[in-house]
Amino acid sequence: QKEVEQNSGPLSVPEGAIASLNCTYSDRGSQSFFWYRQYSGKSPELIMSIYSNGDKEDGRFTAQLNKASQYVSLLIRDSQPSDSATYLCAPPVGALTGGGNKLTFGTGTQLKVEL
Amino acid sequence: SQTIHQWPATLVQPVGSPLSLECTVEGTSNPNLYWYRQAAGRGLQLLFYSVGIGQISSEVPQNLSASRPQDRQFILSSKKLLLSDSGFYLCAWNAPITGIMYEQYFGPGTRLTVT
Numbered sequence: 001q002k003e004v005e006q007n008s009g010p011l012s013v014p015e016g017a018i019a020s021l022n023c024t025y026s027d028r029g030s031q032s033f034f035w036y037r038q039y040s041g042k043s044p045e046l047i048m049s050i051y052s053n054g055d056k057e058d059g060r061f062t063a064q065l066n067k068a069s070q071y072v073s074l075l076i077r078d079s080q081p082s083d084s085a086t087y088l089c090a091p092p093v094g095a096l097t098g099g100g101n102k103l104t105f106g107t108g109t110q111l112k113v114e115l
Numbered sequence: 116s117q118t119i120h121q122w123p124a125t126l127v128q129p130v131g132s133p134l135s136l137e138c139t140v141e142g143t144s145n146p147n148l149y150w151y152r153q154a155a156g157r158g159l160q161l162l163f164y165s166v167g168i169g170q171i172s173s174e175v176p177q178n179l180s181a182s183r184p185q186d187r188q189f190i191l192s193s194k195k196l197l198l199s200d201s202g203f204y205l206c207a208w209n210a211p212i213t214g215i216m217y218e219q220y221f222g223p224g225t226r227l228t229v230t
Contacts, residue, residue, distance in 0.1 A: 034219070043221040101209070
């Protein structure tokens with residue numbers, strides 16, 4: 001089983017709709033999760049961190065974490081064409097001496113927001 | 116505020132030539148530093164990480180090496196490039212959010228094409 005699984009897409013949604021991106025992970029010990037957005041040809045940008053079960057909202061973005069099901073999702077409300085990008089899910093897979101962690105990345109879900 | 120720099124931005128090198136990519140971080144001290152590679156159409160692969168000067172951990176045995184000669188400088192090298200070394204090379208650093216929680220931020224990346 002892969003450590004992180006995401007539907008590669010593309011996921012197409014009309015402008016103004018809710019985009020739902022999903023991620024499952026295999027490491028039951030993961031305590032925090034990160035969502036990155038990557039525009040074509042650019043480096044990943046951290047857009048959401050979630051550390052506990054439940055929902056976390058930040059503007060149009062909501063991250064949902066269910067540790068029992070090993071499932072994390074990202075909802076984007078009122079989707080805009082500028083949201084068109086690849087979204088990467090990244091749970092930590094190990095703590096480092098002195099602090100910090102290693103992340104493992106899914107292959108990402110490509111989102112297309114259509115006019 | 117913290118800033119991460121990478122250079123060069125793009126690089127075209129012949130097979131068998133050496134490689135040196137540099138990453139520097141400003142505005143923080145003793146950061147954890149990471150090198151990732153993203154091959155075309157594929158996910159992010161962690162290559163190396165460092166928790167301090169001179170401390171390098173390799174995640175994947177390959178044709179590359181890393182060094183950390185200064186606290187905020189991380190270098191990725193190769194003595195002889197292979198075609199398979201082509202990709203998007205990303206440097207990242209860990210920012211502490213709380214005592215045990217960290218977030219990882221990426222530099223702008225170096226796009227390497229081996230011909």
